[in-house]
Amino acid sequence: MSGRCLAVPLLVLAGMLPHAAAHAAAADTLDLAKQVNAQIVHRHMREDFDAFARTFSGSTMMPDTLPAGCQAQMRVAVSGMYAAMVRHMQAGIDDPVFQRDLDTRLAAAYSRDELQDFLGRSATTSLESLSADVLSAPGLKEAQEAQQQKIIDSMDEHSTANPDLAAAMQAVGAADTACEQLQMDAAE
Template sequence: MSTPALLVLAGLLPAMAQAAPADTLALARQVNAQIVHRHVQEEIQAITEAMNGGAGQSLVKDSPAGCQAQMGEAVTTLYAAMAEQVRSGIEEPAYLAAMDKQLAAVYSAEQLKAFLAQSADADTDAGGLYREVMSGPGLQEIDDAQKQKVFAAMDESAPATPALAAAFQSAQAAKDACQRLQIDAS
């Protein structure tokens, strides 16, 4: 090989070495978006539907007739604010970047490609694939820490957003109104 060809090759080697981690990170982002993030969004949707359909409706039905409308509105508003808080938590850029980085550190590009291929297969159990991806070292810890952060932000005594604070106040006002109706009816 000639000297100019060796110099060109030597100049390309650092770029080639840097391309591999960048490719792995890009694949990790895809895995995070298509498998991990999508699974979490589906879980949130299921929880939201359950709250709006089951638990939330029983709170309304158990209320005195005179305050069911107010209680229903308060419960719906509270659940919507809580769902939005969870959604914003899983969309947090620092969390997404941490998951991307850990996925890229834990799995090779080939493994990430295999996960993506499995996710494209309609016969793949999405929940099983999610659990398989999340079984990598450090991934569940990142996810658990984010969940803890999200749920801590929904503490009624110190809500993270004005919308959540207003929803808690509305729910408390509806509860107080219902209690007054029950006392007056006694």
């Protein structure tokens, strides 16, 4: 094969190398961003959520003045609502579309070295502090807050975003109405 015949494929290959290297670097940065999200940001959100979810108990959030005839029905309804709220919030935090968006935003906001630094600091820095540092880049905290607001906004008995949660909230409303009727009947 002549030198000229080899030169053309080598030139083509040489022209593709910078593009391939840039693509590999971007993929590497995205992989690091996914690790930062999973090990720091998402983990912190999950830990906060888990602490919040532990406070949900059907018995702790019921008024002491609830008549005895209402307590069982109300306890079942409220417990069901709390369970549905916890599932709804967990699904919102774990939402794959949100997680992929956050991965992409992290990869765009930080260099490969910065992402590696975050991962390296995870052994010596509190998760809360490290997550705040990660989310300090423009648009990241706002994206997280927008997701949290989306979760809260869809916690409504008339929402179509989560029919199970809406039904559980309606059950609490029905139990409350039945309890009020019981109280009015007892007062007569």
